[in-house]
Amino acid sequence: MPALLEVRGLSTRFTTRDGIVKAVDGVSFALEPGKTLGVVGESGSGKSVTALSMMRLVAEPQGKIVGGEVLFKGADVLKMSEREVRDMRGNRIAMIFQDPMTSLNPVFRVGRQIGESLILHKGMSRKDAFDRAVQLLDMVGIPNARDRAKDYPHQFSGGMRQRAMIAMALACDPDILIADEPTTALDVTIQAQILELIMEMQERTGTAIIIITHDLGVVADIANDVMVMYAGRQVEYGESRHVFGDSLHPYTWGLLDSLPRHDSDEKGELVPIEGQPPSLINVPYGCAFHPRCPYAEEICRSEVPPLLATDTGHLSACHFSADPAFRRGMDRDQERVALK
Amino acid sequence: MLKYTVRRIFQMIPVFIGVTLILFILRAPGVLPGDPVRMITGERAIPDALREQIVKKHALDQPLHRQYVIYIGNLLQGDLGESYQRGRPVLDIFADKFPNTLRLAFAGIIVEIIIGLTAGIISAVRQYSFLDVLVTLSTSILVSVPVFWLGMLFQIFFGIKLKEWTGGAVHLPISQMSSAEFPDWAHLILPAITLASVSTAYVARIMRSQMLEAMGQDYIRTALAKGLTRRAVTFRHGLKNALIPVVTFVGIDFGVMMGGAILTETVFSWPGVGREIFLAVGQRDWPIVMGGVIIIVFLVMIINLIVDLSYALLDPRIRYGGDAE
Amino acid sequence: MTDHREERPNPRSGVPTDVGGHETRDEATTLPVLPGDLHAVTGLSSRTLWGDAWRRLRRNKLAIIGLIWIVAVVLMTVSADLWVAPLFGDPLTVDTTPGASLQSPSLEHPFGTDKLGRDVFARVVYGARVSLTVGVLAVSISLAIGLMLGALSGYYGRFVDTLVMRSADVFFAFPYILFAIALIAVLGPSYRNVFIAIGILGWPSIARVFRSSILSVKENEYVDAARAMGASDFRIMFRHIMPNAIAPIIVYGTMSIGGAIITEAALSFLGMGVQPPTPSWGLMLSDAKSLMFRAPWLTIWPGFAILTTVLAFVLMGDGLRDALDVKMKE
Numbered sequence: 001m002p003a004l005l006e007v008r009g010l011s012t013r014f015t016t017r018d019g020i021v022k023a024v025d026g027v028s029f030a031l032e033p034g035k036t037l038g039v040v041g042e043s044g045s046g047k048s049v050t051a052l053s054m055m056r057l058v059a060e061p062q063g064k065i066v067g068g069e070v071l072f073k074g075a076d077v078l079k080m081s082e083r084e085v086r087d088m089r090g091n092r093i094a095m096i097f098q099d100p101m102t103s104l105n106p107v108f109r110v111g112r113q114i115g116e117s118l119i120l121h122k123g124m125s126r127k128d129a130f131d132r133a134v135q136l137l138d139m140v141g142i143p144n145a146r147d148r149a150k151d152y153p154h155q156f157s158g159g160m161r162q163r164a165m166i167a168m169a170l171a172c173d174p175d176i177l178i179a180d181e182p183t184t185a186l187d188v189t190i191q192a193q194i195l196e197l198i199m200e201m202q203e204r205t206g207t208a209i210i211i212i213t214h215d216l217g218v219v220a221d222i223a224n225d226v227m228v229m230y231a232g233r234q235v236e237y238g239e240s241r242h243v244f245g246d247s248l249h250p251y252t253w254g255l256l257d258s259l260p261r262h263d264s265d266e267k268g269e270l271v272p273i274e275g276q277p278p279s280l281i282n283v284p285y286g287c288a289f290h291p292r293c294p295y296a297e298e299i300c301r302s303e304v305p306p307l308l309a310t311d312t313g314h315l316s317a318c319h320f321s322a323d324p325a326f327r328r329g330m331d332r333d334q335e336r337v338a339l340k
Numbered sequence: 341m342l343k344y345t346v347r348r349i350f351q352m353i354p355v356f357i358g359v360t361l362i363l364f365i366l367r368a369p370g371v372l373p374g375d376p377v378r379m380i381t382g383e384r385a386i387p388d389a390l391r392e393q394i395v396k397k398h399a400l401d402q403p404l405h406r407q408y409v410i411y412i413g414n415l416l417q418g419d420l421g422e423s424y425q426r427g428r429p430v431l432d433i434f435a436d437k438f439p440n441t442l443r444l445a446f447a448g449i450i451v452e453i454i455i456g457l458t459a460g461i462i463s464a465v466r467q468y469s470f471l472d473v474l475v476t477l478s479t480s481i482l483v484s485v486p487v488f489w490l491g492m493l494f495q496i497f498f499g500i501k502l503k504e505w506t507g508g509a510v511h512l513p514i515s516q517m518s519s520a521e522f523p524d525w526a527h528l529i530l531p532a533i534t535l536a537s538v539s540t541a542y543v544a545r546i547m548r549s550q551m552l553e554a555m556g557q558d559y560i561r562t563a564l565a566k567g568l569t570r571r572a573v574t575f576r577h578g579l580k581n582a583l584i585p586v587v588t589f590v591g592i593d594f595g596v597m598m599g600g601a602i603l604t605e606t607v608f609s610w611p612g613v614g615r616e617i618f619l620a621v622g623q624r625d626w627p628i629v630m631g632g633v634i635i636i637v638f639l640v641m642i643i644n645l646i647v648d649l650s651y652a653l654l655d656p657r658i659r660y661g662g663d664a665e
Numbered sequence: 666m667t668d669h670r671e672e673r674p675n676p677r678s679g680v681p682t683d684v685g686g687h688e689t690r691d692e693a694t695t696l697p698v699l700p701g702d703l704h705a706v707t708g709l710s711s712r713t714l715w716g717d718a719w720r721r722l723r724r725n726k727l728a729i730i731g732l733i734w735i736v737a738v739v740l741m742t743v744s745a746d747l748w749v750a751p752l753f754g755d756p757l758t759v760d761t762t763p764g765a766s767l768q769s770p771s772l773e774h775p776f777g778t779d780k781l782g783r784d785v786f787a788r789v790v791y792g793a794r795v796s797l798t799v800g801v802l803a804v805s806i807s808l809a810i811g812l813m814l815g816a817l818s819g820y821y822g823r824f825v826d827t828l829v830m831r832s833a834d835v836f837f838a839f840p841y842i843l844f845a846i847a848l849i850a851v852l853g854p855s856y857r858n859v860f861i862a863i864g865i866l867g868w869p870s871i872a873r874v875f876r877s878s879i880l881s882v883k884e885n886e887y888v889d890a891a892r893a894m895g896a897s898d899f900r901i902m903f904r905h906i907m908p909n910a911i912a913p914i915i916v917y918g919t920m921s922i923g924g925a926i927i928t929e930a931a932l933s934f935l936g937m938g939v940q941p942p943t944p945s946w947g948l949m950l951s952d953a954k955s956l957m958f959r960a961p962w963l964t965i966w967p968g969f970a971i972l973t974t975v976l977a978f979v980l981m982g983d984g985l986r987d988a989l990d991v992k993m994k995e
Contacts, residue, residue: 107656152657480980485972486930617843621936629846633844640840
């Protein structure tokens, strides 16, 4: 199947008082219709900016997309006119954000905010748009949708607001739904419900999903493909089962180790990755991860590792990804950790 | 909403008591180094018999708390005393001045809204542009200008110099009595701009910062992600949020203007409450001065209450309770 | 005059919250600043704090212009007896010789002469004495009352807090200039009573500002630590809280001097302030009112003096606010 979305070498920079921030540095990936891509990384790894860049929503003039292509159904979003981009936003590609508390406008009724894109993109009347908004709220599981549509956001609970955000994003039946940390700001119990809802909506509408999160656990269950980002670059990318099962990058290992294990009764020890994510103004020379990498060697400090295909076919950006001995060594490490 | 209204009115009670207490203290004997009788009669010699009579009437020989009760009773009945020099009740004197002050303050508010909001919005939308710098700089200067001086400059420039330079073709009326050649509203132009000058600068500043703050919020990004035009996002989603605090400021300013009008009215010989107070100051006719102050103070309190209530109408977070930030 | 409601634009607005490494950047690249609690404990870092502020202030051109103007006005008015009176004439001496009054500006009288033949330039220079004195004294009174009540309110909270803050509300309910007029009506119009009245009216703003900075400082652990070590309330307040809560007060105080100068001028203009023949800018404008078309110089110069002096304090205050990184929101 042809890719619905193909991103090639996307790079975005921010000019700040202290210097230039390379928020996204040459990121490439593809998304097929109806599939789910998980984008994973610590905060500040450039995941959100990647998404905003695809929507051309990077705040100018501080932020600027400096290179690459974002091909949506073959057309480069980065070369589109302002008008074409607007026609696409909210209509073909929709987005939901991390904090549903602040992402809804406090002074407009929920129903109206959902209907807004229908009026805009589908040319609906206010009345029709409102009726459709009620249907959508009902679909995302808001009880008494017709009454609740007349409420203001602050009258909704956090989970309900995120449901409303999802309804808003799905209003125009988009090809792609970008969910930027959709559960981070929510209670743990609500998180699962929202994830479930997103998957249910995907089944129902067939929309492709890009889910951005710092939580590997979130994507493990639902993503077909996973992209791991670090310091604005992708470090590992491929089918979910390979990235998780046959991971070849120490950073991904670190992420996996810092994950609570749901699959065993054993209380596995959580191992956080040591050190801080780097400043994106002075990205460490060579492999950006080397200051925190327990396996770093001379080459890691001097050369940027290329993103190369591994045996399993997924991509990894570590100098030693192709080294079988290195991998075996790691397997032992992991076992040790698991045994402790 | 009803609950909110009731709560607001209840919250006003301590302020009301405080305000009347201060007004009372200002004329109560023995509290401040002033002669209460002097505050009631103005500064002129009075026969002892009359003095006696005044002390009796205002219960000045009674304990303070009794005096306070009597004082409040009089206030609530609209009895602000009498101008002993003109022999008229103070309330009467102000009755026909009041509409003029109201009219002037109203015109001032219109100036403030039109110029202040526009300047603030332009400044925010074009942040760091030449216009933004211009607005920021002129607001700094404007808050430092004494309004009465500004009024005088306006009169010199628009009333006289402009007339000289254009051979009498173009000029503006400089006071209400100046001439019949102008339509009624034209007399309001200069006083209204003068009265509104400082407030306009503040409104522009607040509008700018509120707008910038609103435009940095997450819901703006949501609106952009929907595919709305930047203009629609700015003026629908941004402006509506930014306006709420600004409208409150403007509302409260209406009261501030009524109080501050004394300077503008004095400069333009505008026959309002403020000018009456000014004239009374010159004659040391304290009952009129205090009466005028009291009228304005109560008016300001009422305006502030109305503003508070309308704030709730504007902001659904307050109207429907909930966790407003 | 409207009270000083200052809004500080958020320098970060307009930038999305997650711009990839925004947080990291702050952590990684800004100079290490000692946390507030160390200032009081070591007493050492205050040098860097004020040094930092001074460096930032020096880079602010407008603030420096304001500062230079304030210094110039002070120098001019302090030395006035030495040069103004001999060169341009005494500001109080009435000149009744025919033709002496209402002269338009000339070399001899750069700002012209007034109705009584007095040199306007001399009066403007001497008027600065009144303005600055009233400004400084009034703000000192406001500070004395405001800091005390603000401290009580912020430190003890509860009943005291409610009482003080409700009283502040009451003061705010009055239109400023009318309250001043009412107060002076009772005290009697005079030079002294002007600054007393302005000073009394200024306390609520100071108290509010000080209270809120105390509240934010009070939460710090070192205050608890000091208390645990048995420091007295008084000592905690002045040794530990004051130094950290003072920056907003400096900013607010500077701006208030400008406000007090304008208020003095307004009161004198209305006849409720400084009484003739003392040269006061407001009083001069009051005299100029009936002559403003015949002798516009009588209007222009005193007003210009008020504008520039007040503006100098406002710019200075703005600069201090930015330099000390004080957030003002009321």
